[in-house]
Amino acid sequence: MGTSKRGGVVVGVNGSPNSIVALHRATDTARHLGVDLHIVLVVAPQAGDPLVAAERDRREQLVRREFPGGVGVASRCQAERGDSAVILLRASVGARLLVLGSRERSLHLPQPEN
Numbered sequence: 001m002g003t004s005k006r007g008g009v010v011v012g013v014n015g016s017p018n019s020i021v022a023l024h025r026a027t028d029t030a031r032h033l034g035v036d037l038h039i040v041l042v043v044a045p046q047a048g049d050p051l052v053a054a055e056r057d058r059r060e061q062l063v064r065r066e067f068p069g070g071v072g073v074a075s076r077c078q079a080e081r082g083d084s085a086v087i088l089l090r091a092s093v094g095a096r097l098l099v100l101g102s103r104e105r106s107l108h109l110p111q112p113e114n
Contacts, residue, residue, distance in 0.1 A: 007096040008036035012088050013059055018101030020066060026099035030073045033096060037075040039063065040091045042084040055079045 011026035013019045023039065030037040041059050043052055056079035063077065080087050092098040 006033075006035055007094045008038055009033070009097045009099060010038045010040060010088070010092045010095045011099040012040050012042070012084065012101070013062070014041060015058065015062060016101060020062070020101075022099045022101035023063070023066065026097070027067065027071050027073070029097060029099070030071070030075075035073065035096060037071055037073050038091060038095070039075060039077045040088060041077070041079045042087045043079060043081050045081050045083070047081050052079050052081060 009026045009030040011019075011022050013023050026039075027037055039059060041055055043055050047055075056077055059077045059079065063071065063075070078091065080091075088098060088100070
């Protein structure tokens with residue numbers, strides 16, 4: 001049973017430095033609000049079961065490494081195949097907050113000249 005009946009905090013974590021920052025922010029927010037933390041990893045749609053299980057295990061190890069004393073709220077790690085946007089939006093239905101890190105290799109469009 002979770003820490004609260006209110007919606008929790010969902011965070012997308014792929015192991016990148018930016019997603020680890022997002023994990024810390026999401027954890028702090030969940031503690032502050034007294035709600036559950038839902039850690040989501042999305043893998044490629046064609047990923048086989050062994051890869052999905054291995055990625056889930058890696059995320060759980062990452063959480064233990066970053067928070068050796070525990071996250072301080074009820075939490076769960078989920079690994080799912082599919083499109084990141086779809087999976088994260090679905091995971092955040094009913095959540096109080098969805099936390100994401102910035103993409104490291106995003107397309108940066110040039111700014112218009114004035």
